[in-house]
Amino acid sequence: MKSKTIFIILIIFTISELIILSCEKDITVDLPKTEEKLNVQASIDLNEYPIVFLTKNMSYFDKADTAFVKNLIVSGNQAVVVVSCNGIADTLSPHKFPVWPFDGYIGSKFKGAIGNYYDLKINYDNKEYYATTTIRDTIGIDSVKFNIVSIRDTFQTGYLTLFWRNPSTNGNYFAIRLKSTYQNWFFRPMMVNVIDDKLIDNSPFVSCPFVTKSYARNSFFSRQDEEDTLHFEQEFLFKIGDTISIQLSTLDEISYLFWSSWERNKMTDGNPFMNPASVKSNIKGAPANGAWIGYGAFIKSFFINNELKVVPIDY
């Protein structure tokens, strides 16, 4: 599975501990000019209106402040975004969101429904972009278990294991996203966001063995100093009293390909032992990054009680 990757990481770690630490230096890297691309982050969830965020890419060494970042965002009348389904075209309206990039587009004519196909068409800067997605049948969460990682005087931390029934057909793809006490509004991905049923084809259950908090990874917007960085346990693990909403979504193959390639991109990013992996976009037309994804989303909330059981919350 990922054991070779772990091995590679451990080797790097060991060598680092022994030798590397004192052998680093800053260098200047002269990179070629970047081709401008539109980044499309578009989704339609079951029973939700379509939401589309548009941003532009930036050169790797671009220095960034709020003005620079604002300039990356495509908003308002800069683009025309249309989602069509069963002959109905919905021109999405500019909308403010509480998460980055804050400015996006939202539909109003129809919500996501199982089995439907949705066409996305974007017109920006006299260029056209388009993509198609669908929403697959939802799968319910069967059970959730809490696994203790360490026992401290003040609190116990751990990760979750999530189980759900395996559909009888082949080629099932799932995405797991979370909202917890700390992360509200949008469901966010974990460190490993998507999973397929390749490994457990003959088993009645699919499981995601390591469910951790959403991946609060990079420092683009509010970097903390190294010494203030939260401990791994606090950053990624759950503890008694946490409330977690889990969104288990089914995906089509193209959407899975986007997310799995994105995860691989993150895993190989800066890893000298791996060839870099590019993200597989499903946006066609002019050069673009990103994806248009339909989520067959099933959502359930849980509470970790004093007996370390993960108890469903029925609203």
Next chain:
Amino acid sequence: MKTKLILIILFLSFATISFSQKYTLSGYIKDADTKEELQGASIIVKDKALGASANNYGFYSLSLSAGKYEIVVSFLGYKNKNITIDLNKNITLNFEMEMDAVMASEVEITADRDKNIEDSRMSVTRIPIETVKTLPAFMGEADIMKTIQLLPGIQAAGEGNSGFYVRGGGPDQNLILLDEATIYNASHLLGFFSVFNTDAIRDMEIYKGGMPAQYGGRISSVLDMSMKNGNMKKFEAEGGIGTISSRLTVQGPIIKDKASFLVSARRTYIDLLIKPFVKKESLLRSSGYYFYDLNLKLNYKFSEKDRLYISGYYGKDVFNFKANVAGFEMGIPWGNAMINVRYNRLISSKFFSNTTFVFSDYKFQTSVKLKSDGNIGTGLEFIQDSGIRDLNGKQDFTWIPSPKHTVKFGLNYTYHIFSPNSVSASLGEMNLTSDNKKHQFAHEGAIYIGDDYKINERITLYGGLRFAIFSQRGPFTRYIKDENYLTTIDSIVYDKHKSVANYYALEPRASLKINLWKSASFKASFMQNKQFIHLASLSASTLPTDLWVPCSDIVKPQIGRQYAIGLFQNFLDDKIETSIEAYYKKLYNLIEYADGAMPGDEITKDNADNYFIFGDGYSYGLEFFIKKRAGRFTGWIGYTLSWTNRTFQDINNGEEFPAKYDRRHDISVTGTYTISEKWSVSAIFVYATGNVTTLPIARYMVDGELTSEYGKRNSFRMDAYHRLDLSATWTITTKKKWESSLNFSIYNVYNRKNPYFIYFYNEGNVSNGNFETKAKQVSLFPILPSITWNFKF
């Protein structure tokens, strides 16, 4: 057309073999002290351009017309033997050569000195093991693999990379033989050390091209090493205690002059040394790395005509990791095992036979354990194996009908068992795997013939032909994927022994040597061969995790075609050798993993080769070599100017890109100076154009996360690599029964921070208006001094 030409040359050369009345002088050339055979020793008829070289087993044969001859036998590092014989019948004569006690002095080694000029083979180099031992070594551990990387045309893969690259070929394209057995992974600790313990090695030779027909299965090079046989006369022990490892070799007679043995062992102990300095709470406390290897050799002389050799090698790298939390344990052992049995038979004074049986095995394993906390669904166990196992049998003959011809022919069969990835795993009570034992089975066979034909005093021609066949057989299941290579949509099942894929190869090889004037020759060579196995690497580096995979219904054999020409000139009575070689090499059917492929993608209902993409490549270059081979000061300068490119339809939109082996300039300078009987000093300087790498050029946001967009493959070149190593050897005692010396080495004397890899890090944040990305270069080894105590008794 080329094949026909080779066949005609072969026919003509056989046709010229004279069957007139001649007598044969034959026998073995050995070390007088140890009775080790001296492979490559020369025997020549003085004042006549006639001579022969001892083969891998020290056997020579020289057929001459009746008469009186003055014979000179020579070998580098040994005193010449001069003898006059009256050849009026077939004579068997063994020569026992005495070591030259004062190597540095001006000794007469004329017969051996112009070997580089006279040898019809080109692009081949032999480095005496003593030379390997005198050069500065990383952490004091003399290393054959590191030494050959100082030759022009042979590139180090770099610090932290195992393997070596020959004339733009990949590390899998090098055939590495230890006593005729294939060694699949020749490195310990990601290439910092080779698996070959120099104390156990007798001889080594590397072919960068123009390899004779007896070698096959690889398209770039052959590194042929022989282990010592064991001293037939007396017991002997030698070894060394170094900064991070120690070694010991014991050899001696089992029955004097009839049977002998050699046992050699080596182990690193950095894991043990470092433990007291690691904090109790550190993750490294219960973790560690070490490697060890063991060489064994037995030989028995039934008679002057029959001899049996048994060789063995077992080596392992072991990496353990144990976390204090969560009951997490990980073990990663990998290594080679090899045993072979060889039987030499001198059928007649002109006919030599060698029969070999080899078992060799390379295995890489990862095991992960996460202890259960008692709840259902907790506790993880995961074991992953990959490797290759060979059963090999071969029969080689050497026929020396006249001094003008040396004919070698034979046949070879190998049964391969590949394990590209074999997995068993469980999560709690749940078995996570269904179909994982995906061994692949293949037969590989070859027949060959080659003749080294001395046409006249000036011209020698080598012609060889090898016919090889490869067949992958069932049981095997081919899984057919959908267009995105995600879902298996169909499968084809091949029953046991059923043919999955068959490939054939007709491999002509030829080389020509023309003496231009005294101490100068021109050489040219051509070879075309196929390679039926590939090494698939997910990494920009070469790692033990790389998978050996066979040709299959979708993976075609690699094809290599190489042309080379060279000028060889010796100066100062052959004390100085020089050469210039030019080569052009074309490679077909190379493999790479598809973009984004990850280890283990193929572990269930899938095949590793479903994730491969295919392409071609080429390399060309010029190699300059100057060597001072005698006197107090010895050493060489090697320089390579080369270009190596690849084209894959699925990489860079099919545009050509530099291979990771592309290196414009590569310079090596070595020197050893013997100050006195007590002291000698040596130095190595290397310079190489920086390695190519792929870097991100842009980024964008996904779910609030910065995501990298990469530029063209290998479009960025890192800084050049250069380094100076120095060493001094103090011979403490040189008594007959006890020798001991101290070696002081300094690696990377001027503390050059050579690039290993580049990574990026972010500073500041957008909210503060100071977000910035910077690049950092990581280097591996700073200046590293080491001391090794070597002894022999």
